[in-house]
Amino acid sequence: METQRYSILYSSKTGNTKKLAEKIREVLPEENCDYFGTEGAKALSSDILYIGFWTDIGNADPATLELLKSLKNKKIFLFGTAGFGGSEAYFQQVLGKVKESVDESNTVMGEFMCQGKMPQSVRDRYVKMKEKPDHAPNLDELIQNFDRALSHPDNEDLDRLEEIIRRDLKK
Incomplete structure (x- = not known):
């Protein structure tokens, strides 16, 4: 991913997803970052979009769902937090619902979820x-x-996220 440009967009109601976004920003090469924050048109020109959300009734928050529905031909890494269900099965259920809002022209290149306070x-x-x-x-x-x-997210959650991001960098 050395030459690919990326942006990190996130929605965070209680600061949990922001923690994940900051960890991703810390791991990725700073010089390739087009945008980091909660909303930004400049971000949409990036090769890769890291999109973070908080869970609202078993799905991403409404603003994130709206953003996902608008994207075409992007590489997307989804990350999020959920107060309920500290189980991988629940997280996969939420991610499945979120991916229903991703246009088929996009590629979901990775995903991560953890519990949040x-x-x-x-x-x-x-x-x-x-x-x-x-x-x-x-x-x-x-x-x-x-x-x-x-x-949550605790150091173990952040370490798992870092491991996933670093593994994806090697692809």
């Missing part, structure tokens, strides 16, 4: 729901998931 208001809502006598039976599990997500 959620706003405290989410946990507060679960605790409040639990006070009701007829609450959902899975609230304890949701609270535990929230607590597990607090440290």
